[in-house]
Amino acid sequence: VRTSILRTGGEVGDLVGLWRSAGESVALVPTMGNLHDGHLSLARLAATQADRVLMTIFVNRTQFAPGEDFGAYPRTLDADLAAADAAGVVDAMFAPDEREIYPYGTDDAVTIGMPSLASELCGAARPGHFNGVGSVIVRLLNITTPHLLVLGRKDYQQLILVERLLADLRYKVRVVRGEIRREADGLAMSSRNRYLSEAERARAPALQASLRQVSDALTDGQRNYAALAARAVAALKDAGLRPDYVEIRRAGDLGQPGPATQAAELIVLGAAWLGRARLIDNVPVQPEGG
Ligand code: AMP
Numbered sequence: 001v002r003t004s005i006l007r008t009g010g011e012v013g014d015l016v017g018l019w020r021s022a023g024e025s026v027a028l029v030p031t032m033g034n035l036h037d038g039h040l041s042l043a044r045l046a047a048t049q050a051d052r053v054l055m056t057i058f059v060n061r062t063q064f065a066p067g068e069d070f071g072a073y074p075r076t077l078d079a080d081l082a083a084a085d086a087a088g089v090v091d092a093m094f095a096p097d098e099r100e101i102y103p104y105g106t107d108d109a110v111t112i113g114m115p116s117l118a119s120e121l122c123g124a125a126r127p128g129h130f131n132g133v134g135s136v137i138v139r140l141l142n143i144t145t146p147h148l149l150v151l152g153r154k155d156y157q158q159l160i161l162v163e164r165l166l167a168d169l170r171y172k173v174r175v176v177r178g179e180i181r182r183e184a185d186g187l188a189m190s191s192r193n194r195y196l197s198e199a200e201r202a203r204a205p206a207l208q209a210s211l212r213q214v215s216d217a218l219t220d221g222q223r224n225y226a227a228l229a230a231r232a233v234a235a236l237k238d239a240g241l242r243p244d245y246v247e248i249r250r251a252g253d254l255g256q257p258g259p260a261t262q263a264a265e266l267i268v269l270g271a272a273w274l275g276r277a278r279l280i281d282n283v284p285v286q287p288e289g290g
Pocket of ligand 1: 030031032033037038039041042150151152153154155178179180181182188189190191
């Protein structure tokens with residue numbers, strides 16, 4: 001498959017219209033570009049579930065809080081196109097200008113107000129972030145009209161909130177969840193990993209390692225959530241990271257678990273700063289005695 005590049009919503013509408021009238025199913029894989037194997041794994045997953053794969057690259061200004069890295073975010077369109085082309089599963093790449101997505105600009109745009117989960121976990125430190133995510137997702141869905149929406153588990157809170165958004169607004173699109181792709185030492189792949197110096201990169205696997213320790217303790221039957229999270233925060237500090245949070249939540253809806261919640265229903269999530277990179281990760285919990 002050779003990847004064609006589309007710049008306008010009109011071009012996307014024409015191409016998806018052709019696909020749909022031929023009876024083909026369409027999967028959307030939205031990204032902010034600087035493609036790595038995590039993104040490409042979503043495209044490969046999409047290709048197993050749909051006839052056509054449409055990837056988007058758009059660095060969405062409205063999901064960056066004031067003072068965040070919108071300006072510095074890596075923009076590598078030529079390399080991304082080459083990577084998508086080489087993957088051989090991306091039929092088209094939509095790389096729009098901001099005016100295609102926000103025709104009235106970003107300052108006075110219609111926005112999506114996400115439910116209260118949006119101000120917890122990553123949302124506590126990133127005010128407005130998930131409203132920006134919701135706003136761009138509905139815009140991309142309305143332009144591309146896919147049957148499937150493929151999202152990574154890496155951004156687990158985003159995944160849960162987008163699923164909630166789609167259910168609440170009655171979108172007729174099915175979400176497909178992609179597994180987290182990791183480097184050999186366990187660090188979750190991320191476009192922001194390129195912000196890390198060599199010394200920081202060597203410390204970065206501590207995030208997954210400390211979340212995994214919490215996850216293992218939960219599988220072993222421990223339920224002292226606050227103490228487990230505090231121990232992980234301390235381990236992150238010892239490793240030279242600046243932890244934002246470590247929390248144990250219900251995997252289904254990211255609500256607070258109770259003392260009797262089954263291990264298999266739990267997930268451990270964390271975020272930590274390392275240099276100028278804010279790293280996030282999450283680890284599901286294996287069932288007790290499993
Ligand atoms: P981003 O470009 O960071 O906005 O991510 C675009 C999509 O790729 C989102 O659905 C992410 O969850 C997903 N993604 C990012 N990193 C990974 C990874 N390491 N493994 C799997 N999916 C990922």
